[in-house]
Amino acid sequence: MNLHLQKSKLETRNSKLSITGSKSETNRLLLLQALYPKISLENISNSDDSEVMLQALQKLATDNWQLTTEIDVHHAGTAMRFLTAYFAIQKGKEVILTGSSRMKERPIKILVEALQQLGAEIYYEENEGFPPIRIKGKKLTNKKVSLQANVSSQYISALLLIAPKLENGLELTLQGEITSIPYIKMTLALLNEIGIETSFIENKIIVKPLFTIHNSQLTIESDWSSASYWFSIVALSEIGTKITLSSYKQNSLQGDAALVEIYKNFGVTTTFENTTIVLEKVDNPKLDSSECELAKQTFNSQLNNSPDIAQTIAVTCFGLGIGCHLTGLHTLKIKETDRLEALKNELTKLGANVSVTNDSLTLEPSEIINESVSIKTYQDHRMAMAFAPLALKVPIIIEEAEVVSKSYPTFWDDLKSVGFTITTNCNSKM
Incomplete structure (x- = not known):
């Protein structure tokens, strides 16, 4: 099943969602x-x-x-x-x-x-x-x-x-x-x-x-890997956008809780309120760079401890027009697909300049995002969900979208609930 995601805007700037257990x-x-x-x-x-x-x-x-x-x-x-x-x-x-x-x-x-x-x-x-x-x-x-x-x-x-x-x-x-x-x-x-x-x-x-x-x-605490796509959505949204997710712990056992610190670089703050987290877009990305222009900035991160969020981070950076250099990714080559090559292939179709090694990915800053590109998911749930937030910038097509059931079966329904327009063909809504 291929899904067409129209260029979307969040219907509410303060949405609340429950995420399934880790x-x-x-x-x-x-x-x-x-x-x-x-x-x-x-x-x-x-x-x-x-x-x-x-x-x-x-x-x-x-x-x-x-x-x-x-x-x-x-x-x-x-x-x-x-x-x-x-x-x-x-x-x-x-x-x-x-x-x-x-x-x-x-x-x-x-x-x-x-x-x-x-x-x-x-x-x-x-x-x-x-x-x-x-x-x-x-x-x-x-x-x-x-x-x-x-x-x-x-x-x-x-x-x-x-x-x-x-x-x-x-x-x-x-x-x-x-x-x-x-x-x-x-x-x-x-x-x-x-x-x-x-x-x-x-x-x-x-x-x-x-x-x-x-x-x-x-x-069981809710899944931080699943939360990563909402961090990306908030990062790509307007300043003032808020999304509340439950149920999470401040002292999480999950490595992907590193999202809290990582996404500060993209203008997203995380506030813990009892068993919920509130994500808020408070500023545009501010990265260490000798260049003043956003397009010249690059985010660097070592992801040995949280490789599953590499796809989300790479797509977020691309959507923001900034570069990234991600390392510690050697385990991604033996996942559902070779995730490094898959990222390179699909980001390139969108207009990105990407290079990969056995354990790293480098994305050059770019302000160009090609529209209505069909993203191949390679039977990999994280490919489908990592690219979906780009619909806040341009229309995009996600191939074999049902693959999200591997980790987050309600993902597309949750996107629709906050305002994403999703169709299975040109005439009928999902």
């Missing part, structure tokens, strides 16, 4: 809930990824489990990594874990080898190092494992989540410089919240075993 927190807690059934959860994410996790975990709990059961996670990378670890410790269960054609191109070898160090039985069904994989669940007694520290934090979190159910716990050594630390700390904080003892000193993480817990009710 996908990152939800998927971690769903796995922990499966390991510890006394956990109850509130504000679960309504994303496709979380639904895939829930269905897979419920399938294991059914009485009609076959000798070998196939579970398809579709495009859900988090589910693939977390479930690989989870099924590895389900004694007596055999699973073939598979996914979409893109998922079969996304590497899993690092996690598989780490689990094999612990004694897991995992085999590749097609190509070495990639899904689908066959997992024969068993009791794991080894406790020591090491892997490179600059890998996706999801590999590390997958190991940490099953660690308290290992007979001897886990001692994980990370080799080299650690990336995505906030996501590792998020996992450890959630373990601590249900009573599991952990330590993270230098490059060593220790998780102590804990086989039962008392009743525990947890409320």
Whole structure:
């Protein structure tokens, strides 16, 4: 489904929206809930990824489990990594874990080898190092494992989540410089919240075993990655525009809460009021630059700890007519698509001058935005949502717009509620 976003203006300058629970927190807690059934959860994410996790975990709990059961996670990378670890410790269960054609191109070898160090039985069904994989669940007694520290934090979190159910716990050594630390700390904080003892000193993480817990009710914070598109919308709007989002915490576990500081550079302030945040456009961007003209300014940021907001930031900068140099993006090449190349391709169509390396993106300042460009989304939810705010500047077309259901199913409805004009063809409104 292709959506046509007409050049829009917010109908109200003080909108209020509720954002679904964090996908990152939800998927971690769903796995922990499966390991510890006394956990109850509130504000679960309504994303496709979380639904895939829930269905897979419920399938294991059914009485009609076959000798070998196939579970398809579709495009859900988090589910693939977390479930690989989870099924590895389900004694007596055999699973073939598979996914979409893109998922079969996304590497899993690092996690598989780490689990094999612990004694897991995992085999590749097609190509070495990639899904689908066959997992024969068993009791794991080894406790020591090491892997490179600059890998996706999801590999590390997958190991940490099953660690308290290992007979001897886990001692994980990370080799080299650690990336995505906030996501590792998020996992450890959630373990601590249900009573599991952990330590993270230098490059060593220790998780102590804990086989039962008392009743525990947890409320999941709303998703900061989803909030990023509203930061972008406010940044591209008139001074005085306000949008209120719920429910958020000032001491968030989510790395993407870095948006609060980052978007100050684009004239957006964030005020915490109880469980809500109020975003307000208070000024035009003011960046450090020797040039007075806005078009000569460039925003620089290291995003090792929050790579998922890189697409949003790049498009925001383009919409404001300023440049950016974003680094620490090496994990973006193995996401739903190669996000760096995808950004380069689609921004170029809009008139931008963009260059990328294996871990960075550089956008030159420009005041030109081509109108009615059709944005390819590459089956990537973040491509669709990151580019949508440009409709405040020019008409734009988003291809395969339904892909937003992966993390934010109500995104297009929420845009319409604040004044965006969206049609599925030239004559009928969405």
